[in-house]
Amino acid sequence: MTLVLFLEQTLNGLQQGVMLFLLAAGLTLVFGIMHLINLAHGSLYMVGAYVTASVTLASGNFAIGVLAGMAAAGATGVVIELLALRRLYARDHLDQVLATFGVILTVNELTKIIWGPQALFLSTPTWLSGTIEIIPGAPYPAYRLFIIAVGLLVGIVLRHLIVNTRLGMLIRAGATHREMVGAMGVDIDRLFTVVFGIGAMLAGLAGAMAGPMLAIEVGMGEKILILTFVVIIIGGIGSVRGALVGALLVGVVDTYGRAFLPMIMRTFFEPSTADSVGASLSSMSIYVLMAVVLIWRPRGLFQAYGG
């Protein structure tokens, strides 16, 4: 194992972690503040990816596509919140599970009706399709670096939003003293819709970014949803900082597992067995990580605001 390969995989891990952070940040806000388990978060990611791909293909401009994808995911999120989810905040978590499961089925099927069953493919925009040599001797795809940059930027903006703005103050206060915030004249319902919309837009952004790297297909949301839940559980529900740390941890562990476990297994097994055993072990690795973290710290790494 060479150092260059290791560094390259570290960057891959960070890039995956940043993608997960975009999803996890929204999910953890909704979860930590509104106490709502939203299984349909992955569906918003999927909507973001589909709309970005369609608009980019139609307009020929990736930036416009990304904005459209974020707007569409945000709008879808707000509609879902207004129609169904806002009546579930006070309910049992299980009611929320069932309702958002219903939302997943609906959004998936609508997507299939609108875009058809075939997967869409989106190529990397030309201005990002080159490579940059930040590790000497190992050119690295510019698009992946771009994702890392976008993710970090979002992290900084989000932190500023939560720590320094009035909206952020209300979000933090609403998480712990919902009635009090309401009693002071803040429209809690609207606050929640706004928070949900922000979370949905972040999910849409993640979907938009993922577009050029993955097949855009129905069901892509559920694949990443579980990973996202793992992230916020490891980080501690409701904590944006926890979401960032958890996301990077999961991204790096998952990527290292995928890259190095099959290699390590080859010293024990014949190549074909080693590949399949290695692949499964690496798929397992993040769940092992989560189980270990929870057995060690039953409430995740970071405590949420007052939670």
Next chain:
Amino acid sequence: MNRRTIVHSVGLLILATLPVVAEAMGEPFLTTIASRVLIYAIAAVSLDLILGFGAMVSFGHSAFFGIGAYVVGILTHHAFNSEAIAFLPGDWTGSTAAVIQWPLAILTAGLFALVIGALSLRTQGVYFIMITLAFAQMLYYLMISLPTYGGEDGLNLWERSNLPPFDLYDDREFYYLVLALLLAFLGLTRRIVSSRFGMVLKGCKQNEPRMKALGFPTYRYKLTAFVIAGMGAGLAGALAANHTEFVGPGMMHWTRSGEIMVMVILGGMGTLIGPVLGAATLLLMEEVLSNFTEHWMVILGPFLVLVVLYLRGGIYGWLTGRRNGDD
């Protein structure tokens, strides 16, 4: 007669006469579908034992279902090939006898539930949901990585279990056998939830610190319930393996756990009949709607949302006019 007695009697009547009616209608495949419903009903009832009565939201219930199925699959595989089972001492070549397979499936599932439950019950709430999910996913990927047992493709069962004097290949006999097992399991869970043990479990659901303060070792009570639920799911898995004559890692995937959980909530959790109704509703809607339109999920999805919004207490609660929990 109150509404509950009516619901129970009508349900029992339908279940008892279903194969005969199906044949009279000239639609014998209904019996096969109904068997599938009953098998999932066993899994759903077992989940409800911990979910509805103990507030333990296990999102990894499909693990035990899958383990039950794999025990049957693996034993049959070895018996068919007369190969010794490598990971067991001695040179046992498996068996196709139900009296060996099924109890072993139940016990293995129970054993895994003991280990998984012991670790998971250290956490609570949403963390518990996720850690049970994590363990189930680990088992899912483990089964994918075992090429001996089909890996991703799963195992075809060359033979169904042997259970003289019954013929499990006969759809009607299989149906009645599954029905009998479901009723027996319902009877057992009914005894459990109305016993002192069940009271402690329900107490934990309402206020665990208080139960602890009263001196109950709540961890042990919850773990015991978790193991019983795992065993129930193991039985359902063993039956499912026989029903489809196939076992695969898909049986352990998290979406399967979600489906079983949806059955419980849809039917009405905290009741014993609710999960049976939930299993029937979900599977039959899938069956009927998919004949009707390719895009049946745009009907099922909003239906689930509407049930949550307007039918509190699930279908059973709606039929009997009761809310969750007062069964």
